[in-house]
Amino acid sequence: MDKPRGQHQREVDQLVVVVVLLLWSSGVQAEVKQRSTEPDDVRLVGGANRCAGALEVKLEEWRPVCAFHDSWTLKEAGVFCEHLGCGSAVSIEKANILQTVAWSITPDCVLSTSPLKNCATRKHYSYQILKLTCSDLLVQTNIHASSMDRVFSAQQQGLQVSRGSSFTISCSIQPQYPGGSFQLTFTSSNTTYSCTQPAVSHSALFLFPAAEPAHQGNYSCVYHVYVFSHNFFSESHQLSVTVSEFVSLVGGPSRCAGTLELKHLGVWRPMDGSDWTIKAASVICEHLDCGSAVSVEWREDSTEKSVWKIQTDCIESGSAIKECLQLWLSSFSLYLTCSDSVRLLNGSSLCSGRLEVKSNQRWSSVCEADFDQQDAEVVCRELGCGPPLVLQGALYGEVEAPVWSKEFQCGGHESALLDCRSSGSARNSCSPGKAVGLTCSGRRGAAALMWFKLTLFFH
Numbered sequence: 430m431d432k433p434r435g436q437h438q439r440e441v442d443q444l445v446v447v448v449v450l451l452l453w454s455s456g457v458q459a460e461v462k463q464r465s466t467e468p469d470d471v472r473l474v475g476g477a478n479r480c481a482g483a484l485e486v487k488l489e490e491w492r493p494v495c496a497f498h499d500s501w502t503l504k505e506a507g508v509f510c511e512h513l514g515c516g517s518a519v520s521i522e523k524a525n526i527l528q529t530v531a532w533s534i535t536p537d538c539v540l541s542t543s544p545l546k547n548c549a550t551r552k553h554y555s556y557q558i559l560k561l562t563c564s565d566l567l568v569q570t571n572i573h574a575s576s577m578d579r580v581f582s583a584q585q586q587g588l589q590v591s592r593g594s595s596f597t598i599s600c601s602i603q604p605q606y607p608g609g610s611f612q613l614t615f616t617s618s619n620t621t622y623s624c625t626q627p628a629v630s631h632s633a634l635f636l637f638p639a640a641e642p643a644h645q646g647n648y649s650c651v652y653h654v655y656v657f658s659h660n661f662f663s664e665s666h667q668l669s670v671t672v673s674e675f676v677s678l679v680g681g682p683s684r685c686a687g688t689l690e691l692k693h694l695g696v697w698r699p700m701d702g703s704d705w706t707i708k709a710a711s712v713i714c715e716h717l718d719c720g721s722a723v724s725v726e727w728r729e730d731s732t733e734k735s736v737w738k739i740q741t742d743c744i745e746s747g748s749a750i751k752e753c754l755q756l757w758l759s760s761f762s763l764y765l766t767c768s769d770s771v772r773l774l775n776g777s778s779l780c781s782g783r784l785e786v787k788s789n790q791r792w793s794s795v796c797e798a799d800f801d802q803q804d805a806e807v808v809c810r811e812l813g814c815g816p817p818l819v820l821q822g823a824l825y826g827e828v829e830a831p832v833w834s835k836e837f838q839c840g841g842h843e844s845a846l847l848d849c850r851s852s853g854s855a856r857n858s859c860s861p862g863k864a865v866g867l868t869c870s871g872r873r874g875a876a877a878l879m880w881f882k883l884t885l886f887f888h
Contacts, residue, residue: 468512468513468514469487470486470487470544470545470546471484471485471486471487471509471512471513471545471546472485472487472491472513473485473509473513473515473561473563476560476562477606478565478605478606479513479515479565480510480513480515480516480562480563480564480565481560481561481562481563481565482560482561483524483558483559483560484509484558484559484560484561486532486534486545486546486548486549487546488532488546488549492529492530492531492532492549492552493529493531493532493555493558493559494531494532494533494534494549494558494559495531495532495533495553495555495557495558495559496523496524496555496557496558496559497533497553497555497557498534498535498536500536501521501523501536501559502521502536503518503520503521504518504540505521505536505539505540506518506520506521506559506561506563508539508540508545509539509545509561509563510561510563510564512545513563515563515564515565516563516564516565517563517564518561518562518563518564519562519563519564519656520561520562521559521560521561521562522559522560523557523558523559523560524557524558524559524560525556525557526556526557526558527556528554528555528556529554529555529558530552530553530554530555531552531553531554531555531558532549532550532551532552532553533549533550533551533552533553534548534549534550535548562656564656564661565605565606565656565661567602567605567652567654567661567662567663568602568603568605568663569602569663569664569665569666570600570601570602570611570650570651570652570663570664570665571600571601571602571650571665572598572599572600572648572649572650572665572666572668573598573599573601573668574587574588574596574597574598574599574648574668574670575588575596575597575599576588576590576594576595576596576597576640587668587669587670587671588668588669588670588671589670589671589672589673590640590670590671590672590673591640591672591673591674591675591692592639592640592641592642592672592673592674592675592676593639593640593641593675593716593749593750593751594639594640594751595636595637595638595639595640596637596640596670597634597635597636597637598613598634598635598637598648598650598668598670599632599633599634599635600613600632600633600635600650600652600665601631601632601633602628602631602632602652602663603631604631606654606656608627608628608654608655609627609628609631609652609653609654609655610625610626610627610628610633610652610653610654611625611626611627611628611632611633611650611651611652611653612624612625612650612651612652612653613625613626613633613635613648613649613650614648614649614650614651615644615646615647615648616646616647616648616649616667617643617645617646617647618646620646628652628654633650640670640672641672642672644670644672645670645671645672646669646670647667647668647669647670648667648668648669648670649664649665649666649667649668650664650665651663651664651665652664673692674692675691675692675693675750675751676689676690676691676692676713676716676717676750677689677690677691677692677697678690678717678765678767681764681766683769684717684719685714685717685719685720685766685767685768685769686764686765686766686767686769687764687765688700688728688762688763688764688765689713689762689763689764689765691737691750691754693737693751693754698735698736698737699734699736699737699762699763700736700737700738700739700762700763701736701737701738701739701757701759701761701762701763702725702726702727702728702759702761702762702763702764703727703738703759703761704741705725705727705741705763706725706741706745707722707724707725707779707872708722708741708745708779709739709741709744709745710722710725710765710767711779712744712745712750713750713765713767714765714767714768716750717767718790719767719768719769720767720768720769720770720771720772720787720812721767721768721771721772721773721779721812722765722766722767722768722779723766723767723768723811723812723813724765724766724813725763725764725765725766726763726764726765726766727761727762727763727764728761728762728763728764729760729761730760730761730762731760732760733758733759733760734758734759734760735756735757735758736756736757736758736759736762737754737755737756737757738754738755738756738757738759739753739754740753740755768811768812769787769845769847770786770787770788770845770846770847771784771785771786771787771808771811771812771845771846771847772784772785772787772792773785773812773867776868778871779814779871779872780809780812780814780815780868780869780870780871780872781819781866781867781868781869782866782867783864783865783866783867784800784808784864784865784866784867786833786846786847788833788847793832793833793834794832794833794859794864794865795832795833795837795864795865796832796833796859796863796864796865797820797821797822797863797864797865797866798836798863799833799835799836799837800820800836800837800865801820801837801839802817802820803839803840803841804837804838804839804846804849805817805820805867805869806839806841807839807841807842807843807844807845807846807848807849808846808867808869809867809869809870810844811844811845811846812869813872814869814870814871814872815869815870815871815872816869816870817867817868817869817870818868818869818870819866819867819868820865820866820867820868821866822863822864822865822866832859832864834853835851835852835853836851836852836853837849837850837851838850838851838852
């Protein structure tokens, strides 16, 4: 006695989970299996792949299936697709051919528990045969990430990339259908987003020119392809990307003050303290998302040691920090102090510009109605810029950041703006030209240093 078809299939097939496929007939996601051996009694021939073409059944010999029954539906076609390990049925059609000998199969038998080959009972001369298209099983999408000379796949540990370095994520899939697209999905603890590129030679590259903390999280590739107007997809494993900082201020009272250390070529070393200017230091402060540079000090050690030396004119010109480094021997290290919470932007010197205040990891502009002369004295003192000279809105550009929601009430003696008392302000926006612009008298001996806003470019 023949075994039920479901039992026969379980004994013959070696099943491995390969992909999550959108089943168009039910509209739900299902875990699908891929067989490692082909059935020896049913096949589809003459189509684009093994899961499309003219239906043939083998008893003593392979013959097509005649299509004279009018009751063939996707339900019956789906039984053949499942038997072939090809997912769900996408289409069924009756194809006209020259007269040939074909098997006659009744749809009711296909839906029964009988083995499929037992449903082919008679030979007929026919001018029409059945053609099926099954969804097929898309093989699993591959994901790889690379940075400099390192390449990682989802099966390895995730990629660790230095902040500011470029990295690339590539998506690919084994050729099965032409066209399609790759969707790169990013997920972190607080956000999810995705972007899509067309598949070119069954792959796509996603380039990140400069790694930032916001890029840290899990990435996956999803390949989408339309077959007979139905969307099928294959998703990769997840690959994690960690962004590590390569600039740090250590041993100080806050993360914005301390001895400057940099990680390059996998090694942390202090920075040589010679030839530094406040202008160059401001680049480091901005990179660390601190406020304006307040002071630069040389500190001498008892012996010479290996340090990183930076060409200050190199980073002042806008070059990437790592492009300006060289290995050096020195007994001097650099102690840098940046403001924790205030900065002046777009000014004509280091001690002038539009005022921004940082709170809860966000920089905000200040409306001039919420800021007075005593508040300005505190800011200029905090930045080491002497007494204030000019306090006026619209001197240094329009508001680009969110607006500070409190009115400062400084006594003028405080060492930092955020040490001042404040009261709630009803404002959540500033009228054009009303953001605080401030000019301080300047640092002693630094009158000739002209400030311009520097933007870091990482490669």
